[in-house]
Amino acid sequence: MRVAQRPVAGLEDAQRETAMRRWAVLRPHIQDGVLLAVAAREAGVPLRTAQRWLARFRADGLVGLARTARTDRGRRRVPAELVRLIEGLALSRPRPSVATIARRGARAATAQGWSVPSYSTVQVQRPQRSEDERP
Numbered sequence: 001m002r003v004a005q006r007p008v009a010g011l012e013d014a015q016r017e018t019a020m021r022r023w024a025v026l027r028p029h030i031q032d033g034v035l036l037a038v039a040a041r042e043a044g045v046p047l048r049t050a051q052r053w054l055a056r057f058r059a060d061g062l063v064g065l066a067r068t069a070r071t072d073r074g075r076r077r078v079p080a081e082l083v084r085l086i087e088g089l090a091l092s093r094p095r096p097s098v099a100t101i102a103r104r105g106a107r108a109a110t111a112q113g114w115s116v117p118s119y120s121t122v123q124v125q126r127p128q129r130s131e132d133e134r135p
Contacts, residue, residue, distance in 0.1 A: 010063075011063065011066050014067075015066035015067055016066065018065070018066055018067045019062050019063070019065040019066040022053050022057075022065040023057075023062060023065055024043070025039060025040060025043040025045050025050060025053065026039065026050065026053055026054055026057055026065075027039075028042075029050075029054070030054075030057075036050055036051065036054060037050075053065055078117050078121060079112075079114055081112075082105060082108060082109055082112075082114060082117065085104075085105060085108055086101055086105050086117075086122055089101045089104055089105070098119070098122060098123050099119070101122055102117070102119045102122040102123075105117055105122055
């Protein structure tokens with residue numbers, strides 16, 4: 001078995017701790033020959049999860065066991081034009097319900113060929129009322 005070597009030093013503390021916890025689950029299997037199913041069961045980890053960790057360890061070594069950051073972190077997946085529409089609807093008077101805003105947003109997204117945002121996405125995009133606007 002050839003394990004690719006990449007520096008563990010480049011990991012953040014939380015990532016390193018995650019990798020070491022996962023290594024503790026895999027170590028009996030890799031070093032002592034314990035069946036992966038047994039090692040996973042004793043650690044309270046689903047077998048399929050342990051199999052994924054083992055594959056990542058074999059491909060990338062200890063670094064492969066660290067949790068990687070999402071590539072889309074911090075970016076909106078809703079087009080800026082649709083965000084402006086949702087915010088504009090939310091600020092209009094009389095104030096429409098979130099369901100109404102979601103329906104109008106869905107129609108606009110469909111007309112433009114965009115993916116339709118979920119109700120919860122619309123709820124997040126909707127600006128909150130300031131304290132003086134609340135009843």
